[in-house]
Amino acid sequence: MTEMSPLHxxxxxxxxxxxxxxQRALGNMRQGFIEKRTKAAExxxxxDALRDxxxxxxxxxxAHLDLYLEAFEKNCVAGGGTVHWAKDSAQARDIVLNICRxxxxxxxxxxxxxxxxxIEINPFLEANGIRPIETDLGEYIIQLRNxxxxxxxxxxxxxxxxxxxxxxxxxxxxxxxERPLTDRAALxxxxxxxxxxxFLEADVGITGANFLIxxxxxxVIVTNEGNGDLTQTLPRIHIVLxxxxxxxxxxxxxxxxIRVLARSATGQEMSVYTTVSTGRKRPGDLDGPxxxxxxxxxxxxxxxxxxxxxxxxxxxxxxxxxNHCPVYGSVGGHAYGSVYPGPIGKVLTPALQGLENARDxxxxxxxxxxxxxxxxxxxxxxxxxxxxxxxxxxxxxxxPRVRWALRLWALAARLPSLYHFGAxxxxxxxxxxxxxxxxxxxxxxxxxxxxxxxxxxxxxxxxFQSQWRGPRRHRRPSP
Amino acid sequence: MSPRxxxxxxxxxxxxxxxxxxxxxxxxxxxxxEDVGCRVALPRGQTCCGQPAYNSGDKANxxxxxxxxxxxxxxxxxxxxxxxxxGGMIKTHYPEALADDRKWLPRARxxxxxxxxxxxxxxxxxxxxxxxxxFEGIAAYHDSCxxxxxxxxxxxxxxxxxxxxxxxxxxxxxxxxxxGFGGTFCVKYPEISNHMVADKCREIAESGADTVLxxxxxxxxxxxxxxxxxxxxxxxxxxxxxxxxxxxxxxxxVKPEAEEATA
Numbered sequence: 001m002t003e004m005s006p007l008h009x010x011x012x013x014x015x016x017x018x019x020x021x022x023q024r025a026l027g028n029m030r031q032g033f034i035e036k037r038t039k040a041a042e043x044x045x046x047x048d049a050l051r052d053x054x055x056x057x058x059x060x061x062x063a064h065l066d067l068y069l070e071a072f073e074k075n076c077v078a079g080g081g082t083v084h085w086a087k088d089s090a091q092a093r094d095i096v097l098n099i100c101r102x103x104x105x106x107x108x109x110x111x112x113x114x115x116x117x118x119i120e121i122n123p124f125l126e127a128n129g130i131r132p133i134e135t136d137l138g139e140y141i142i143q144l145r146n147x148x149x150x151x152x153x154x155x156x157x158x159x160x161x162x163x164x165x166x167x168x169x170x171x172x173x174x175x176x177x178e179r180p181l182t183d184r185a186a187l188x189x190x191x192x193x194x195x196x197x198x199f200l201e202a203d204v205g206i207t208g209a210n211f212l213i214x215x216x217x218x219x220v221i222v223t224n225e226g227n228g229d230l231t232q233t234l235p236r237i238h239i240v241l242x243x244x245x246x247x248x249x250x251x252x253x254x255x256x257x258i259r260v261l262a263r264s265a266t267g268q269e270m271s272v273y274t275t276v277s278t279g280r281k282r283p284g285d286l287d288g289p290x291x292x293x294x295x296x297x298x299x300x301x302x303x304x305x306x307x308x309x310x311x312x313x314x315x316x317x318x319x320x321x322x323n324h325c326p327v328y329g330s331v332g333g334h335a336y337g338s339v340y341p342g343p344i345g346k347v348l349t350p351a352l353q354g355l356e357n358a359r360d361x362x363x364x365x366x367x368x369x370x371x372x373x374x375x376x377x378x379x380x381x382x383x384x385x386x387x388x389x390x391x392x393x394x395x396x397x398x399x400p401r402v403r404w405a406l407r408l409w410a411l412a413a414r415l416p417s418l419y420h421f422g423a424x425x426x427x428x429x430x431x432x433x434x435x436x437x438x439x440x441x442x443x444x445x446x447x448x449x450x451x452x453x454x455x456x457x458x459x460x461x462x463x464f465q466s467q468w469r470g471p472r473r474h475r476r477p478s479p
Numbered sequence: 480m481s482p483r484x485x486x487x488x489x490x491x492x493x494x495x496x497x498x499x500x501x502x503x504x505x506x507x508x509x510x511x512x513e514d515v516g517c518r519v520a521l522p523r524g525q526t527c528c529g530q531p532a533y534n535s536g537d538k539a540n541x542x543x544x545x546x547x548x549x550x551x552x553x554x555x556x557x558x559x560x561x562x563x564x565x566g567g568m569i570k571t572h573y574p575e576a577l578a579d580d581r582k583w584l585p586r587a588r589x590x591x592x593x594x595x596x597x598x599x600x601x602x603x604x605x606x607x608x609x610x611x612x613x614f615e616g617i618a619a620y621h622d623s624c625x626x627x628x629x630x631x632x633x634x635x636x637x638x639x640x641x642x643x644x645x646x647x648x649x650x651x652x653x654x655x656x657x658x659g660f661g662g663t664f665c666v667k668y669p670e671i672s673n674h675m676v677a678d679k680c681r682e683i684a685e686s687g688a689d690t691v692l693x694x695x696x697x698x699x700x701x702x703x704x705x706x707x708x709x710x711x712x713x714x715x716x717x718x719x720x721x722x723x724x725x726x727x728x729x730x731x732x733v734k735p736e737a738e739e740a741t742a
Binding site for chain 2: 372
């Protein structure tokens with residue numbers, strides 16, 4: 001079983017690499033998402049200009065976050081909503097529980113919410129006798145399997161059809177065990193039927209928010225299944241969980257972000273449903289909730305304002321960085337042991353959980369830069385991972401052996417004569433050892449990580465520097 | 480395009496990996512540069528660009544090495560690097576690392592301006608469109624991430640390789656994907672690195688190529704090492720070696736006659 005902590009990244013990754021089913025799922029996922037995004041970007045000539053504009057909007061908001069949050073609160077309250085401020089996960093959970101208790105809620109339906117995962121609302125509600133039901137198909141599947149999501153927008157990407165059928169047979173006990181569950185339509189229909197009943201019996205609906213509109217006090221979600229609409233319109237109470245950086249000034253700004261969001265995420269021009277909620281049901285309204293609560297969650301984000309990590313708060317959770325990351329593509333989402341996997345998680349998780357609890361994450365990157373290349377919000381993810389490495393080094397969290405090796409090497413690199421002497425020595429020594437190996441080594445000191453999987457190309461005996469400066473610069477490559 | 484510079488002085492930043500493992504790349508680079516009239520020199524003061532320190536979080540040493548490198552190459556019109564990785568360190572990360580150093584930041588920026596990856600320098604600055612070289616084989620060109628994303632290298636090596644007599648080129652479907660080298664990443668996370676390089680090698684083999692070329696020794700040692708371990712008969716060369724027509728055994732191998740001698 002995968003340990004849900006970033007501290008176990010290495011073991012989790014190794015296990016994931018050996019999981020044939022997971023590898024198959026990841027292979028399919030990668031190509032699909034990458035092709036779809038590429039095509040969507042190509043179809044929109046101004047895509048890159050839109051990205052610049054989207055970045056600008058969020059940068060502006062982050063520079064005036066207090067102002068926009070207060071405006072949001074004022075306008076949300078004016079529309080009959082209630083705004084709650086939660087400093088951390090515990091406060092957010094208590095706020096939700098209190099609302100549920102005040103209305104005597106037994107069942108809660110939930111739209112997909114990453115911040116809901118972050119504050120671990122489901123286990124908390126369950127422990128307090130309230131039954132949360134995930135209504136996004138992927139989330140529903142992983143809830144039945146008792147797993148966390150493995151992707152920001154495709155939470156059950158790691159699960160195959162057969163595993164879904166197994167989960168359904170185990171949990172939908174009222175149906176015939178003999179029923180065929182081989183095709184996608186059958187699975188979908190069964191989930192839909194099961195969820196319809198839950199939608200109708202829920203007392204409270206919880207959703208996330210892709211955007212908070214300061215000007216009107218509205219919240220916006222984008223979904224592809226319509227489950228969000230049923231979650232928030234059928235029950236008497238609607239609770240929105242939103243982290244504070246979700247606020248934007250107005251609908252025009254949200255529209256710009258929506259245009260880059262779906263294209264980056266799934267390659268769609270827009271998600272199927274874009275749903276706006278403004279306040280509670282007014283006299284004369286045909287439907288809508290009697291109470292509309294918005295829980296604004298900080299949970300460590302405001303601490304990032306003004307630091308080298310501020311830009312990570314531009315993230316709109318599209319998942320493009322995951323889809324294009326070679327490390328995520330190799331090990332999948334669960335290996336990261338945190339709610340936010342992939343490159344965004346490598347930057348965000350140490351910020352939310354502390355660097356000491358997530359040390360591997362910013363290190364497990366080749367800095368290939370593909371995440372930054374596709375990020376619609378142009379977040380410099382590799383640069384921020386490097387900032388975490390700098391903190392790790394400065395706080396002496398790096399193993400002494402590594403520190404000393406780095407120091408010695410850097411000292412030599414500052415003394416060219418010593419450096420070139422060392423290089424000549426190494427070239428000669430490795431060449432001698434490589435001679436029997438016909439130009440390659442099967443083992444090198446301290447190189448076990450390399451040679452376990454690869455041969456090590458041996459040097460050719462003399463360094464370039466020494467040959468260049470050799471007897472009258474003969475300028476011939478060594479044999 | 481700006482006019483082609485006449486006999487510019489070029490400081491060759493040979494890189495640690497070329498210096499230690501593959502001198503023929505350094506000679507190939509010098510030949511390619513001299514063939515188009517560059518005056519090439521190899522300043523004694525050069526060591527490492529500092530990238531290992533920078534990416535390991537040791538910013539103080541990275542800055543020291545950046546200042547050293549800038550000083551060692553200050554007299555040249557251009558600095559040319561047979562690597563997108565070390566080149567990217569200089570071009571992108573020196574100004575970033577020295578951002579809070581009022582004295583050195585302008586120098587770092589000027590230095591970044593005159594620093595180029597080898598093949599893009601030949602193509603974009605010196606206007607080279609063909610080379611007089613011969614190489615029998617079918618090659619897949621591997622884009623190193625830093626060449627691609629930090630140095631703007633994509634069309635240039637393909638354009639010049641197209642002029643090599645006897646050489647056919649194949650594109651890899653995952654040509655935007657990292658090979659899994661990543662500096663210390665490949666020894667810190669060997670299993671993940673191995674997964675990535677195994678994917679890359681499979682793609683190279685499936686492309687029908689008998690040779691893999693790249694502009695970065697890090698990627699090449701990783702890919703060549705994996706190809707050798709898997710026993711695949713695919714040769715690995717630095718792109719400069721093929722463009723310069725340098726005769727050398729493939730990376731990680733010895734010439735057939737030498738092999739017979741040791742066998």
